[in-house]
Amino acid sequence: MTLSIETPALLFSATSLILLAYTNRFLTIAQIIRSLKKNYQEDHNKSILLEIKNLNKRLTLIRFMQLMGVLCLFLSVFxxxxLFIDMQSIAIYLFGLSMLCLLISLGISFWEISISVNALRVHLSDLEEFSKKD
Structure with missing residues (x-):
């Protein structure tokens, strides 16, 4: 089995875009947490604290998503x-490992999105009850 130097390079654009998306998620959630913390300091509402806890869990997942994405990129470059110094067999294994890191990153991303969707459903559940009363 042979691997050309162009094959690992294919992951560059995909991984870069994924890392950008993860960073945007991280920044958005961090901004929401800051806002919720300010609201909690004013109101001491327990539901705000639960939202912050949920968002904190999502931040942790995003950190691991980013870690796996960066590791994917690092292993691809390596x-x-x-391949450049003609160590084909080790390069094949490292490239396989980089793809595994990308799969793990995407799996964690799916998990984080599921948590987000469930949190939004809980958040909107009171509206569903309100609309049933009409």
Whole structure:
């Protein structure tokens, strides 16, 4: 089995875009947490505290998503270096490992999105009850 130097390079654009999306998620959630913390300090509403806890869990997942994405990119570059110096067999394994890191990152992303969707459903559930009363 052979691997050309262009194959690991294919992950560059995809991984870069994924990391950008993860960073945007992180920044958005961080901004929401700051806002909710300010609201909690004024109201001491327990539901706000639960939302912050949920968002904190999502931040942790995003951190692991980013870690796996960066590791994917790092291993791809390292595989390219090994291909450049003609160490084909090790490069193949490193590239496989980089794809595994990308899969893990995407799996964690799915998990984080599921948490987000469930939180939004809970948040909107009172509106559903309100609309049933009409």
């Amino acid at each position: 595989a390219m270096l090994l």
